[in-house]
Amino acid sequence: MAQLGYYGLLFTLVIASYTAAAAIVGHHRSSARLITSAQNGVYAVFGLLTMCSAAIMYLFVANDYSVKYVQHYSDRSMPLFYKATAFWGGQDGSLLFWVWVMSIWAAIAVYQNRNKNREIMPYTIVSMMVVTLFFAVVMIFTANPFETYLAGAPTDGRGLNPLLQNPYMVTHPPTLYLGYIGWTIPFCFAVGALAHNKLDYTWIAAMRRWCLVAWFCLTVGLTLGGLWAYEELGWGGYWAWDPVENAAFIPWLTGTAFIHSIQVQERRGMYKAWNLVLIITTFILTMIGTMMTRSGVVQSVHAFAQSDIGTYFFWFIVGSAVVSFGLLIYRLPQLRPKQGLESILSREFAFLVNNWILLAAAFLVLFGTLFPSLFKAVTGREVNVGATFFNTWMIPLGLILLFLTGVGPLLSWRKSTGSTIRQQFTLPTVVAAIVAISGWLALDITSWPPLTTLILCAFVTATILQEFWRGTMHRMKNAKEGAADAFVTLMTRARRRHGGYVIHFGVVLMFVGFAGEGFKLEEDKTLKVGEATVIGNYGVTLDRLRFEDDGQKNMITADVTVTKAGTSEVIGQLAPAKWAYRKPEDQVTTEVAKMMSMRDDLYLVLGGYDAENSLATLQLKVNPLVNFVWLGCTFTMVGFSIAVWPDKKKARATTRVRRFIPAFGTILTFVISVVAAVMTFI
Amino acid sequence: MNGHTIKIVLSVLLILGAGGFLLADTLDNPDTLTYFHGADEVIVKPNDFIGQRIRLGGHVEKDSIMQKPATLDFQFEVKPVNKPGMLKHPEALGKTITVRYSGVVPDTFKDDAEVIVTGKLQPGGELFIASELLAKCPSKYEAEEKSAGEY
Numbered sequence: 055m056a057q058l059g060y061y062g063l064l065f066t067l068v069i070a071s072y073t074a075a076a077a078i079v080g081h082h083r084s085s086a087r088l089i090t091s092a093q094n095g096v097y098a099v100f101g102l103l104t105m106c107s108a109a110i111m112y113l114f115v116a117n118d119y120s121v122k123y124v125q126h127y128s129d130r131s132m133p134l135f136y137k138a139t140a141f142w143g144g145q146d147g148s149l150l151f152w153v154w155v156m157s158i159w160a161a162i163a164v165y166q167n168r169n170k171n172r173e174i175m176p177y178t179i180v181s182m183m184v185v186t187l188f189f190a191v192v193m194i195f196t197a198n199p200f201e202t203y204l205a206g207a208p209t210d211g212r213g214l215n216p217l218l219q220n221p222y223m224v225t226h227p228p229t230l231y232l233g234y235i236g237w238t239i240p241f242c243f244a245v246g247a248l249a250h251n252k253l254d255y256t257w258i259a260a261m262r263r264w265c266l267v268a269w270f271c272l273t274v275g276l277t278l279g280g281l282w283a284y285e286e287l288g289w290g291g292y293w294a295w296d297p298v299e300n301a302a303f304i305p306w307l308t309g310t311a312f313i314h315s316i317q318v319q320e321r322r323g324m325y326k327a328w329n330l331v332l333i334i335t336t337f338i339l340t341m342i343g344t345m346m347t348r349s350g351v352v353q354s355v356h357a358f359a360q361s362d363i364g365t366y367f368f369w370f371i372v373g374s375a376v377v378s379f380g381l382l383i384y385r386l387p388q389l390r391p392k393q394g395l396e397s398i399l400s401r402e403f404a405f406l407v408n409n410w411i412l413l414a415a416a417f418l419v420l421f422g423t424l425f426p427s428l429f430k431a432v433t434g435r436e437v438n439v440g441a442t443f444f445n446t447w448m449i450p451l452g453l454i455l456l457f458l459t460g461v462g463p464l465l466s467w468r469k470s471t472g473s474t475i476r477q478q479f480t481l482p483t484v485v486a487a488i489v490a491i492s493g494w495l496a497l498d499i500t501s502w503p504p505l506t507t508l509i510l511c512a513f514v515t516a517t518i519l520q521e522f523w524r525g526t527m528h529r530m531k532n533a534k535e536g537a538a539d540a541f542v543t544l545m546t547r548a549r550r551r552h553g554g555y556v557i558h559f560g561v562v563l564m565f566v567g568f569a570g571e572g573f574k575l576e577e578d579k580t581l582k583v584g585e586a587t588v589i590g591n592y593g594v595t596l597d598r599l600r601f602e603d604d605g606q607k608n609m610i611t612a613d614v615t616v617t618k619a620g621t622s623e624v625i626g627q628l629a630p631a632k633w634a635y636r637k638p639e640d641q642v643t644t645e646v647a648k649m650m651s652m653r654d655d656l657y658l659v660l661g662g663y664d665a666e667n668s669l670a671t672l673q674l675k676v677n678p679l680v681n682f683v684w685l686g687c688t689f690t691m692v693g694f695s696i697a698v699w700p701d702k703k704k705a706r707a708t709t710r711v712r713r714f715i716p717a718f719g720t721i722l723t724f725v726i727s728v729v730a731a732v733m734t735f736i
Numbered sequence: 737m738n739g740h741t742i743k744i745v746l747s748v749l750l751i752l753g754a755g756g757f758l759l760a761d762t763l764d765n766p767d768t769l770t771y772f773h774g775a776d777e778v779i780v781k782p783n784d785f786i787g788q789r790i791r792l793g794g795h796v797e798k799d800s801i802m803q804k805p806a807t808l809d810f811q812f813e814v815k816p817v818n819k820p821g822m823l824k825h826p827e828a829l830g831k832t833i834t835v836r837y838s839g840v841v842p843d844t845f846k847d848d849a850e851v852i853v854t855g856k857l858q859p860g861g862e863l864f865i866a867s868e869l870l871a872k873c874p875s876k877y878e879a880e881e882k883s884a885g886e887y
Contacts, residue, residue: 288840414755421759425769436772438791438854443768578839580806632843642843661808661840669806673840 056121059109059200066102066153067190069095074183081176081250089172092179093164099186100161103154110147110199111138120207123147123199129213131606136219142227143214145348145363146199151227152344153189155235160186163239163264171260178246185238192366215641222282230275230302234340236268237309241337241378244330248381253326253388258316263698265313270694270723272306277687288644288659290576290675292683295444300423301343304416308336311412314405321467323392324402327382330389332409334378339416341371346423397469404462408455415451419444449503453510456565459558460514463521482516489513504572511562511569518555518562525552545696553697560689563682570654570679577675578661583668590676592625592649592656593617599663599670608634612660612670616649625649630660630672652685654678691727698723770854776816776828782861791854792864793817796871797832798847810837814851814864833857837866845871 073095080088110123114137119125127143128136142151160182167175193199240261247257279299280292293299312332318325345367382389395402422439429437464478489512493505522544529540545552579587586595593616600611611631617624628647635641649656657675664670763769767789775794778785797813804810813832816823823829835853845851855866 288843418759425763436791438770438772439763440768440770442765443762446762446768578808580808640846642846644843659840662803664805667806671806671808673808 055109055113055116055118056200056202059106059113060198062102062106062109063150063190063194063198063200066099066106067187067194069098069102070183070186070190073099074180074187077176077179077183089176092176093168096157096160096164096179096182099183100157103150103157106150107141107154110150111141113200114138114140117211119209119211120202121199122201122203125203125208125211127211127214129211132211132214132219136214136223139224140214140218142231143218143223146193146197146201148227149189149193149197150199152231152235153186153193155228155231156182156186156189156238159235159239159264160242163242167260171256173250173252174243174246174257174260176246177249178242180249181242181245182238185242188366188370192363196363196366220282220286222278222286226275226278226282229271229278233268233270233272233275234302234305234343236264236271237305237333237336237340239264240268240312241333244333245378245381248330248378248385251385251388253330253385255320255323258319258329262316265309265316266694266698269306269309269313270690270698272302272309273690274687276302276306277684281684284680285646285648286643288646290657290659290673290677292680295419295422295441297423298347300419300444301346304420304423305336305339305343307412307416307419308332308339311409311416312336314408318402318405322402324394325406326391327386327389328409330382331379334375334382337378338371338375339420341367341374342420345371399465399470399475401462401465401467404458404465408458408462411451411455411458415448415455418447418451452565452568453503453506456507456510456514456562459561460510460517463555463558464517478517478520481520482513485516486510486513504569507565507569507572511566514562515559518559521555522552546699549699550697553693553695553699556693556696557690558693560686560691560693563686563689565686567679567681567683567686570677570682573678575676576673578671578673580662580669580671583670587672587674588619589656589674590654591619592676593619593621594628594656594658594672594674596670596672599665599668601665606636608636610634610660610663611645612663612672614647614658614672616656628656628658630658632660632663650681652679652681655680688727691723695721695723695727772852774816774822774824775814775833776823776825778833778857778864779816779828779831780825782857785857786859786861787856789854789856791852792833792835792857792866793850793852794833796845796847796849796851800832801845801847808839808841810841811835812837814853817850833864834862835864835866837869839869841869842871845869 073092076088076095077092079085080092113121113124114128115134117124117128117130117137119128123144123146124140127140127147132140140147142148160179163182164175164179167178243257243261243264247253276299279302283289283294284292312329315325315332316329319329345364348363348367395406397403422443425439426437429435460482464482466474470478486509490505490509493508522541525544525548526537526540529535529544530537533540533543535543575590577587577589581587581594581596583596583598586593588594595615595617597613597615600609600613602609602611609631610633611629614628614630615624616626616628626649628649629645630647631645633643633645635643644659647658655675655677657677659673659675660670661673662671770789770791772791772793773785775792778790778792792814794814794816797815800813802811812835814835815830815832816825816828818829835855837853837855850872852870853864853866854868855864857864
């Protein structure tokens with residue numbers, strides 16, 4: 055089976071090369087036959103890589119420890135579920151996972167466009183195959199997931215790190231990869247368009263939905279990572295500005311900039327060259343991120359082992375950048391804007407500022423993440439960039455961006471008149487002022503970011519509600535529809551726009567969650583059994599210390615009763631614990647206990663214990679508003695399902711079944727988001 | 737160069753200049769940028785580091801972790817990492833630095849774990865008071881496994 059997998063990789067190398075060659079030759083000779091052959095090549099690569107992925111999963115499930123990768127990340131006592139997901143638990147397998155997802159996306163893109171966009175598809179296929187080839191080469195030559203022990207295979211594995219044995223291991227890496235790799239497809243379309251010199255809106259229309267999907271997956275993937283850290287790791291936070299976190303976040307920033315600025319190209323034929331710069335940069339950043347995570351270039355709690363894989367990635371990144379930017383420069387004459395910026399009070403300008411902010415943020419995070427490596431290369435000294443650096447910069451940038459989220463949709467294209475400004479901005483500004491004054495009076499604010507965040511959140515929410523309200527009213531008056539009808543038609547007629555508003559609202563909610571960080575409480579306390587302590591609005595009493603064993607691990611639990619502070623009204627029970635696993639040896643995990651509400655989370659960690667004296671040392675935290683972060687993400691999921699819904703116009707041209715597929719995808723996403731919301735909050 | 741281009745160039749320069757200045761200012765702050773030193777460097781030349789906020793890296797000495805009962809106060813010994821690229825002062829092998837830390841420790845914190853502690857070396861050069869503690873497990877997943885089982 056391992057041999058089969060390895061040969062699958064070798065064949066992928068061959069077929070992908072052929073496909074790229076067929077696409078190039080077919081394009082230049084205008085040979086439809088060769089192009090079709092190339093398309094089939096893409097499907098074949100997908101088939102081969104699916105086979106390789108199935109092979110590796112089989113090896114895990116069949117406990118085949120003659121394969122090194124399986125032996126490192128699995129053991130006989132692991133639940134079946136985690137054996138399958140150990141596929142992406144280590145370096146080599148995660149590369150295979152990466153390229154498998156790539157092949158899925160590529161096959162879908164080719165299928166979608168099998169009768170369309172004939173001019174740009176050939177070189178789009180070429181770029182997709184080049185990326186696939188790169189990963190195949192890396193795996194075959196330095197990171198073979200199918201490598202076996204030549205002599206004396208161990209009978210059992212080392213086991214997957216227990217920190218990775220939880221449901222998040224199933225959802226976070228795949229979602230993140232889907233998003234990360236999702237940005238490769240738009241990039242390939244860009245290269246296709248550049249190569250063929252078809253630089254109008256065609257390539258953007260072809261990949262617009264891909265961008266949404268990639269953005270969505272990346273957003274959810276990042277949030278899941280944060281949720282995982284929050285629920286499982288026990289340090290009480292969800293984002294640490296760790297290099298691997300940053301690696302995924304930086305392309306998210308430039309990708310968000312891209313999604314917004316392509317709308318300007320759609321409406322006014324502007325920012326053509328800029329959009330190409332953005333998507334090429336986003337792709338390069340995803341590659342840099344992938345390199346950072348794997349090459350040992352940066353120190354991180356997430357990082358895979360150090361290896362020389364970094365060199366491969368480095369040259370691939372340099373090569374891709376040279377080729378794509380080179381093509382862009384070559385085509386610069388064709389990228390003249392159709393129109394120019396007419397006014398600062400225009401939506402185009404708001405999008406431009408949005409882009410500047412997002413790019414500044416991306417640059418800063420990249421700088422902070424790479425600085426230690428650069429510093430070491432130049433001076434030989436080691437240095438660490440702390441979270442303070444990132445927070446100092448990202449907070450003001452984030453707040454400006456939040457402000458723009460409200461302002462942008464209210465400005466008109468080209469130029470907003472004075473009366474439009476008055477009409478659009480009056481209500482939200484009043485709302486913001488009210489929140490500002492009441493916040494100032496009611497809350498005990500010592501630092502400005504939390505209050506400013508909440509004021510801006512109120513402002514943006516007011517703008518969004520105003521848009522929905524006015525839109526519905528307008529329809530009711532003009533189309534003489536009832537309120538409910540008008541609302542639904544509003545959403546279906548302008549899906550992108552209203553889906554976008556819902557996504558914005560989700561982001562606003564996440565900012566509300568971020569604002570809560572400013573009011574956090576934390577305390578370490580040692581309690582005797584029966585003793586109580588108070589933190590914030592909660593009273594915590596230690597009832598008993600429990601010691602249990604289930605064969606796989608030793609469990610030490612502190613049973614705690616939570617009451618309303620100052621009263622004996624019981625709110626609930628919590629059981630923070632520490633689990634000591636037998637295999638891998640002495641691996642200890644912290645089992646966090648939390649009590650959730652929209653107002654805040656009571657978050658308890660068992661820091662230490664003294665069995666003889668019946669003492670437990672607890673770390674108590676109160677995290678206000680943190681659940682708004684997860685709730686906000688759920689709203690972005692809902693908004694995404696609305697925005698990505700297929701347009702009615704196009705639907706008429708296809709069969710009922712084909713219309714059903716994107717709609718089904720949307721419904722599925724909606725259902726998943728509801729389920730996710732329910733599961734998070736239970 | 738017309739007026740329009742001059743305006744663009746000037747604004748870009750202004751933005752870059754302001755940004756660069758702010759960046760340099762932030763990095764100057766020891767809270768944002770902390771230098772890292774191996775335990776061997778600090779053992780050999782303690783006077784260079786007394787009173788400065790630094791990151792200290794090494795391995796936890798076996799059987800050296802002590803916890804004050806009923807608290808989260810820890811004291812342990814840190815010894816230099818004995819890996820070819822990382823050991824700058826071989827004469828420091830065998831010696832340790834005493835580290836004190838208060839707070840919840842990561843689950844990976846145990847004998848032989850690779851740790852990075854952030855804090856200050858106290859006058860006297862023998863005690864390091866740490867405000868942050870990071871630990872990596874005695875690695876099973878690192879590249880050193882490449883050499884084992886080779887053919």
